[in-house]
Amino acid sequence: MVALALKDLGANYGRARVLSDVSIDDLKSGSVTAIIGPNAAGKSTLFKRIASLIKGPGLVELSGTQAGPRTICYMPQDTAANAVLTVYESVLLSAKQGSSWRVADEELIEIDRVLKALRIDDLAFRGLGELSGGQRQLVSLAQALIRNPEVLLMDEPTSALDLHRQVEVLSFISETAKRDGLIVLIALHDLNHALRYCENTIVISNGKMVASGETNAVITRTMLREIYKIDARIEQCSQGTPLVIVDGAI
Numbered sequence: 001m002v003a004l005a006l007k008d009l010g011a012n013y014g015r016a017r018v019l020s021d022v023s024i025d026d027l028k029s030g031s032v033t034a035i036i037g038p039n040a041a042g043k044s045t046l047f048k049r050i051a052s053l054i055k056g057p058g059l060v061e062l063s064g065t066q067a068g069p070r071t072i073c074y075m076p077q078d079t080a081a082n083a084v085l086t087v088y089e090s091v092l093l094s095a096k097q098g099s100s101w102r103v104a105d106e107e108l109i110e111i112d113r114v115l116k117a118l119r120i121d122d123l124a125f126r127g128l129g130e131l132s133g134g135q136r137q138l139v140s141l142a143q144a145l146i147r148n149p150e151v152l153l154m155d156e157p158t159s160a161l162d163l164h165r166q167v168e169v170l171s172f173i174s175e176t177a178k179r180d181g182l183i184v185l186i187a188l189h190d191l192n193h194a195l196r197y198c199e200n201t202i203v204i205s206n207g208k209m210v211a212s213g214e215t216n217a218v219i220t221r222t223m224l225r226e227i228y229k230i231d232a233r234i235e236q237c238s239q240g241t242p243l244v245i246v247d248g249a250i
């Protein structure tokens, strides 16, 4: 069992401090945690800092020791397309990052499995530049999953997907986390997805962590009013799942 701890994490862009004092302990393997908060709150910055893509104060620890870069994989919010590569090549390249260039049969089988699970196996030999926005996002997801990291940071992984794909992808991420013992953090704007798929939630606002804990306890009417500036109700649906119903902006 691996556990992720963040200790007083912060980040600057130039001289501007955009994130400070984010601390959390014990995000356990197999768990899925939502990172929520308004635009420009610092969610992507937090991910980049955890993945060591930007520098700043604080420590990222995995089971008490400083996490190495290969154990943490960051799926960015914007999916850039390298038009020269095919889907298959781009996923293979991602699988080989930081390891030997020899390709084992098991790796090819695993690529097939991930492409099939995300239902993009029919795109395997298409160029990345020829894909729709949602298809590109699914390829980006495949590139992240194939690396089989201990910590997977997914920055709005469903923002370009249709409803069917959103549900399919979030279920797949949640099953993969449990099956492979990953620690998954997902930045989300859809709070109903957080309520349904994420056991824990961290709220970022103005570069600070303002709440964290079990999702049901964190997403409250008061939090939505204070942080999101909306009037909203949390109601149980007929099947017992809590839902956010928005009445309007304050």
Ligand SMILES: Nc1ncnc2c1ncn2[C@@H]1O[C@H](COP(=O)(O)OP(=O)(O)OP(=O)(O)O)[C@@H](O)[C@H]1O
Pocket: 013, 018, 037, 038, 039, 040, 041, 042, 043, 044, 045, 046, 077
């Ligand atoms: N490369 C950069 N240089 C300077 N400032 C930046 C840079 N990237 C982000 N910022 C600023 O840092 C702050 C936090 O941005 P960040 O991208 O982390 O927000 P976010 O919570 O991910 O927002 P969104 O929901 O819109 O994706 C914002 O004020 C943003 O303008």
Ligand SMILES: [Mg+2]
Pocket: 043, 044, 045, 077, 155, 187
């Ligand atoms: Mg962002």
